[in-house]
Amino acid sequence: MRFQNIEPHPMLKGYIKKMWVFESCGRMPVNDLKLVVPNGNIKLTVAFRNGIVAAMNGRSFSSKEQGISLTGLVDVPVILDVDVDVATGTLCAEFNPQGAYRFFRMPLNDIKNQIHSLTDNIGNHCQATGRTDCKR
Numbered sequence: 001m002r003f004q005n006i007e008p009h010p011m012l013k014g015y016i017k018k019m020w021v022f023e024s025c026g027r028m029p030v031n032d033l034k035l036v037v038p039n040g041n042i043k044l045t046v047a048f049r050n051g052i053v054a055a056m057n058g059r060s061f062s063s064k065e066q067g068i069s070l071t072g073l074v075d076v077p078v079i080l081d082v083d084v085d086v087a088t089g090t091l092c093a094e095f096n097p098q099g100a101y102r103f104f105r106m107p108l109n110d111i112k113n114q115i116h117s118l119t120d121n122i123g124n125h126c127q128a129t130g131r132t133d134c135k136r
Contacts, residue, residue: 001028008093015099017041023049023089027082036078042100042108043071044118046091051083054115061115063090068118070104072111073097 006019018041028034045052047063054061056078063069064083082088100108 001025015095015102017094017096017099019091019093021089021091023087024082025087026085028080034079034081036080038074038076038078039094040073040075041094041096042073042104043069044093044095045069045071047089048091049089050086052088052090053081053083055079056115057113059114063115064117069115070111070118071115072108072113074113076113 001024002022004021004023006021008016008019045063046068047065049065051065051067052063054063056074057076061069062083095103
């Protein structure tokens, strides 16, 4: 298992609190390593190899390979694991609260304690609110 921090570009530092890459050769062996303690950051993740599954508040969420997911403000513990027991890689950018609102034009409280496909979530929000400025 490898966890590598990445320094955000200087122009993004006011918006992105931290970035990292997680890679593993399969399932995480110990339950303690699967537990993610909430930190209050909105996360944008790209599963570039395999996918990630998460359990939060009795619900399951899945981030598929080559998909981009948006994780809302999380204030409960999350249990993570890989989708399939094979090599896995995920890139993540954690936005500070003010930075997230600059990038995502929607009420972020709507996705609190949830993980969604970025394209599905933005499309659904635009449709539900009747906004025409969502697609750029």
